[in-house]
Amino acid sequence: MDAVTRAVGLLSQPDVLLVVLLAAVYGLFVGAMPGLTVTMAVALFVPFAMFLNPVPALAAIVTLQAMGIFAGDIPAALVRMPGTPASAAYVDDSFALSQQGKARLVLAVDVLASSFGGLLGAAALMVGAPLLAEWALGFSSFEYFWLAVLGLSSTAFIATGSPLKGAVSVTLGLLLATVGIDITLGFPRFTFGIPELLDGVGFIPAMIGLFGFSEVLRGVLSGRMQLAYAPLEPEPAFVPALRILWRYRLQALRGGLVGLVTGVLPGAGADIGAWLAYGVSRKFSKEPQRYGRGSMEAIVESGVANNSDLAAEWIPTLVFGIPGDSFTAVVLGILMMKGMRPGPAVLHDYRDVLVAIYLAFILANVLMVPFGFAAIRASSHLLRVPRNVLLPAIAMVCVVGSYAINNSLFDVGVMLVMGVAGLLLEALGFPVAPVVLGMVLGPLVEQNFMISLIKSEGAWVQFVARPVSLALAVLTALVWALPAAGFVRGLAARLRATAGAA
């Protein structure tokens, strides 16, 4: 109980609360603007996080994310441009409903579903993290190796369009991670004589480029500088939204559960939670024909899932240092920056900070209701901000933000290159998030692989000798089996077709 009292004390400092409030507004704004994403928001927030203490920095991030993920539903419903990939799972339903004159109702349901999901996630985090940490104390390099590989495989293969392209993205990310001095011999790899590359490709400038600058480029290339949107209906929506949430309460709980499970799975992020919940929802629904055309049921279930996911993702990030998606990858970077190395120890050594984070989750999701409704009311004004002013401004923020990390113009160059690369990758159908996870998990995979190799003295069977390693290896094999089966089936079909034609 003292930890809670101390955490409340930490959180209720006026400067911390101010930062949280500003982060809430920032998250809502970025989430609600089409073309700006929550990942961009947190990447651009990092320069500020550097100067804040751990508690306000992390509380701000929690708030920013919770608000942003909800706010992404606003442009999804109003202009069919999801503000975050997670909102994309139900964008067709949201947009259809707002075209039917129910925009305000849809968004109200979104707020309440998001808030509920977030609180579920916070509860899971508070209970789950210490439990998992206890269990993870016995983990060795073998387990960490398989966990990282599982995470990378999940990212590449689960819920991406093409498993091959997902795998390419992961490999590219892993390759980027090899740039710099290696851990075994201190040998500079792929630095081409550039001293700034000895530390590797700057992670934060790369993130800002991949998620901030590439979005700017995409916005400029789309040529859409003013957006047309559906107006909000005048009827108040709070009570009707509550009734809808109650009507679909079982779906809400089920969605929350799906979100929690995908959150805890390393490598699977918020986007996947919402998509999975949507699929599950449609499968079990009594009105599957409405899905895609305006199903409130779908919105409730996926909306809860993509917020319950958020807190659950912090569990593998905190306990194993394995992020669930690009957002938690940035969180990981910030934790390391503050000297909080993830691992079972961090839950013990930084107990007060962590309890403060749990409380911040609760605070953010409670605040989401009044703030969210205010944002809905302001949404028509937000959408009127001219993009030909907004996009150059964000481009400049990307530049200064990347520069600010190390006072280095080279980092600005990294940001630029990665921004263009991100644009090209997405244009060709390659997912970008696996690149980031490859960059983050690359060192983890390599380190634990080398340590395990040296420990086992060449006896490969050691890699699956321990029970948890074996289980993780089997899980990884299962994740690989899905696309492999698809590939074999495709091959067989093509062979049959050519045989039939002959």
Added chain:
Amino acid sequence: MNAGETAAGLLLLALGAYVSATASRFPHLATGYPGPGLFPQVLGVLLAVQGIALVAAGFRGSDPPSFPWTRRDLFNGFLVVLAVGVYVVASPRLGFLVTSALVLTGLMARLGAGLGRSLLLGPALAGALYLLFGKVLRVPLPPGLLG
């Protein structure tokens, strides 16, 4: 044939081959265990194989949809990239305020914000960024001409 995929596949094949070849020349650990070269080599081979698979998929695939971007928008995109390049080169000499004001004004005007509005908002936003990053966060932004 999906030209984009095939081209990407060939690029990846080339990259994978290059990485593998370079990494094979990295030193080894004294005890004979693989050193810094192992991982990049594995990744290089992986990338090359994926590249081949992509080329195959590209040959089998259908024609991709026509280029979604207009020539004007592509040019604007190129200008944005160029603007950042200009910033990197010019800011040490001209300073943050001057360079960013120029970049912002230029881009806004080019994207259709109107000359008057751009001339007003460009320097204003540059100033706001200077206050936020230079003063609040104390990032040492180059003073340049105004120093």
